Amino acid sequence: MACIDLNADLGEGFGRWRLTDDEGLLSVVTSANVACGFHAGDPATMRRVCELAAARGVRIGAQVSYRDLAGFGRRAMDVPPAELAAEVAYQIGALEVFARAAGARVAYVKPHGALYNRVVRDEEQAAAVVEGVLLADAALPVLGLPGSRLLELAAKAGLPAVTEAFADRAYTDAGTLVPRTEEGAVVSDPEAVVGRSVELARTGSVVARSGTRIEVRARSLCLHGDTPGAVDLAHRVRRRLEATGVVVEAFA
Known part of the structure; x- marks a missing residue:
């Protein structure tokens, strides 16, 4: 039986500015990727999202x-590995405070x-991320692209x-994401996104930008929270998945 986790990027605001409909998405997804303050998010936002996620049984x-x-x-940034490892651990630790306070x-x-x-390809940066995760908690799962150096080193x-x-992202024939700077990198047609979601969950494959079908076997499917109409699209994806016999649940 096909089984998939639905994750979304949440808490991507700062101060009075909000980008994502956290409450709406948390009614659909099974895992919440919470911004930890370095690209978006602030302490109050992190706390609020953790409380909402915990109340709904969504993994943080x-x-x-x-x-x-x-x-x-x-x-693109060049961060020394030791610094990056420390910053990764720091972000995890900050979010853990609010997750624990929420009972999760x-x-x-x-x-x-x-x-x-x-x-995906940079071994030094991937190793630094893994080192940072280990500093924070040596048992934490790491979510990433199939075949990436990150997942290889994490394992x-x-x-x-x-x-x-x-x-909602276009793939290269190598199974990597087409850079956002290139035309066609983002799949904007809602029905296409829904169809690709079912395809990925049921067949472990998707059609790349070139038209070639490639293997993308994944346990989790990302729904971008900053996409226009993200909540409605997320509901459509989940309904279609369940209607086609796919079990939607958090990864073990």
Whole structure:
């Protein structure tokens, strides 16, 4: 039986500014990637999202990033490995305070934006992220792209490695995400996103930008919270998945 976790990036605001409809998305997803203050988020937002997630039984994940509030964590940066490891641990630790206060725990870690894409191939940066996770909690699962250096190194270090797919992002033939700077990187048609979600969950494959079908076997499916109409789209995805016999539940 096909089984998939639905995760979304939440808490991506700062002060009075909010980007994501956290309450709406938490009624749909099974895992919440909470911004930890480096690309978005602030202490009050982190606390609020943790409380909402805990009340709804949604697992809390630390979405760690390069220190880049101005660029929303999507700009390429060169951070020394020791510094990056410390910053990853710092972000996890900050979120853990609010997760515990809400009666839950940080259940996994997922890099964001430029860091997410960098650790697909960059062994040094991937190793630094893994070191940071180990500093915070040597049992935390790490969420990432199938075949990435991050997941390979996480598994070698004894951390559970959880594969992830994106229904609203275009793929290269190599199974990596098409950079956002390129045309067609984001799939904007809602029906296409819904269809690709079912395809990924049931067949473990998707059609790349070139038209070639590629294998993308994932345990979790990301629904971007900053997409216009994100909550309605998330509901449509979940309804279609369940209607086609896919079990929607958090990864173990």
